[in-house]
Amino acid sequence: MAATETAVQTFKNLINGEWVEAASGETFTTMNPANVKDTVGRFQASTEEDVIQAMEAAEQAFKTWRHVPPTKRAEILYKAADLLEAGLEQYAEELTREEGKTVASSRMEVKRSAQTLRYYASEGLNVSGETLPSDDATTFVYTRKEPLGVISVITPWNFPISIPVRKIAPALVTGNTVVFKPASNTPLIAYRLVEALHQADLPAGVINFVTGSASKTGVPLVTHSAVKAVTFTGSTGAGEKINRQVRLSTRVQLELGGKNPLIVMDDANIDHAVELAVKGGFELTGQACTGTSRVIIMDAVHDEFVEKLVEKTKQLKVGNGLSKGVDVGPLANESQLRNVLDYVAIGKAEGAELVVGGEQLTDGDYANGYYVTPAVFVGVAPDMRIAQEEIFGPVISVIRVSSFQEAMDIANDVEFGLSAAICTSESGRIQHFIQNIETGMVKINRPTTGNAYNAPFGGVKMSSTATYRESGRAALDFYTQIKTVYHGI
Template sequence: MPTEYTNYVGGQWTESERGDTFDVRNPADTDEVIGTYQASTEADVEDAIETAVATQGDWAGTPGPERGRILRDTGEALAVRKDEATETLVREEGKTRSEAAGEVQRAIDIFRYYAEKSRDLGGTSKASSAPASELYTKREPLGTVGLITPWNYPIAIPAWKLAPALAAGNTVVIKPASQAPSMTRIIFECLDKAGLPSGVANLVTGSGSEVGAPLAAHDEIDGVSFTGSTSVGTAVAQSAADDLKRVQCEMGGKNPTVVMPSADIDSAVDIVGVGAFGTTGQSCTACSRAIVHEDVYDEFVEAITDYAESLEIGPGLNDPDMGPHVSRGELDSTLEYVDIARDDGATLQTGGNECTGDEYDGGFFVEPTVVTEVESEMRIAQEEVFGPVLAVVKVSDFEEAVAVANDVDYGLSASIVTQDLTEANRFVDAVEAGVAKVNEKTTGLELHVPFGGYKDSSTNTYREQGDAGLDFFTATKTVYMNY
């Protein structure tokens, strides 16, 4: 029998009020149930929020170094469990073992980073215009915040929301994605082991409608941080705005890599290939468009096709090049976009099929896919696929490449492959994206610098990670001290 896991509210592991549950299955082998979780209700959300609000004052009054100590011990507890957490992530979400290990390590590093940042949370001192007076600012926690996290990075994203929220003195209620809640549960087991006071952080599992929506709309929630699709994020932001609570949403992407004639094609193929097919394309920063100069287009298409066809596909525990989709719905959506591309007149260069056979029959596997002869107005060039599908667009010059890169509703991550320094700098200046890279893949982020998008990729309010992550979770008070 699979283990049944409960919510974490008020420092206790508790069943939901209604008692309903749901199973989480291995996307590489759907016969395997990873665990059974609580299908919580709005009443469970109310209980968690009430508990968090009641403890917020005490937590805010806890010295920053002590909050940091708890975060540091959480990171160390997670480090001890790294191998276990890695295997759980692989079995639950489908990442390859190497990808999962990297993500778990990132979560460990995030807790360690914010443990130290909690020591220097403070304000600024300014010169006053009046004599015998001081003028300074201080940073205070927002209060109680709601966090809603996705399935595609099920430990890194909860970590980079939880750690700065707690470091800043907020109390928290978090709802992880139902496809992959185990990693957030492991974080909470580590927080508990580190001695986090009861009620400071609370975990409630369940659906978006039953848990996420009431969490975002609740009038005692002071801020909401969401990562997920643009459609859901827009609804979350609109709901949160009803009572003017602070909101931060990081959402979809349609990320380009521009390949110019000066590029080394082998390097360009590696950069695009890893960005497009790593994590099965299930990343908001995945490269879904290769915008290639006509002088190197044919050479690039031949090489990226060979790259895609060389990838080993299989269960993540075997550490292949690419694992399965997380669900049947995600797989079907990817296959549908391949059909849409062909119907719109694009050419299916390679891939585009569900993988079948003994190794694949129990899971949601798809071939890495390259689509060529793509025009920028086609849906395959405009809409987020969230699968291992690369659309290749031919352009005649740098200006057209930048225009095509910007010709979408999204603006999350973008890169260029070039040996021309002028092109590199012009691209950084002109591209409409929150992350711009030169001779690097669109995926992969440093934890100590801001992350976020432009246009429909973000609410364009506050960035995540680094000092920017703390900015969202704090309010600034200006103090006039006349002595």
């Protein structure tokens, strides 16, 4: 045991350009969800004292960083992107070890993160105000877009580098400084991102990195007087708590849960519809806020679809994400495993029929991991808990309907509104779907999951604060404020 302990690397916080231990001197370890006997790393168990130090460093650094030319800021992001790509294979393996997703998915996520850095490096050069007409010929009226100040970035474990990048990159390129706290399940890949920015010569204090539990770090992350904006992705409950805590003058961006439907019409290509359901519902072990958790299907094609969905689901290989041929990795932690198994039991108790999956795997190579087989329920009523509540795991509820309007009503009859998809070729239905579905993102003959880094991302209803969008050019608006100038000539 002693030899194993000494082999575990300890990673530090980054505050004011220095790698430092937590003020408490305490650490915590993270485990591989595919094999909990594999310790990924040891990280700082930060407290409010560490966060306050990070806030003060960020506040001081903002005074100079805001005036750094945009081309210099862009140069740093480009360099960080190159560093991420140079370490691609190592970082992808580390991501899989701490989160569980397949190494192919991890590799794509790291690549995408480098692309996102480059995208915002370029877009940052186009941030500008506007010139306005004036009734007074001696007054020049125009606007400037200026940075806010210190941004608090709080991110989840399911996309532990791509979500931080799409928050941090636009924040930095517009002249803000950052205090970044990643999820405690996946701090290593977040560390690698900060390390790349640090090695790219980002000035001291411009990004500050603290790890630890939300209960011990959360209050100053959202209430410190230096914080000008909070961007958070995570559970709806946690988001609501943040929204109540922030000061009136603090800008907030919250991306929360989803209960995303895939509507399959009777003219759909059923094989394609099955592929969309499997990709949206089971890829990433169902741990995506845009994951397909409901399939709402016309009665005429229900039986054929279910038969093919069950067959396809049975073919999926569950296993360690680092192993070849694996389609579905473990759940990210024990809490996730318990939650998914609880919802499987709830679905059965509510009267839905479990036609495949939903079983914990514990034998052989599965003995030390958080494995569950992808599950499909049929006979699901729209008001059942498994059809209303976010499960965040590989569980699909199939709901049979007799009309397009019934499908639309059921799709909208949840508290969430993140992503929705329809499988059809009928243009009238497509337009009705686009105009009447209550979600922030709409997919036509595409899975509910996946978004382009140059397109806005976000939801409506309880999926988001719906104030500012992430991703794309629209993301820059959250990190800038408008100053109106009346310049007398």
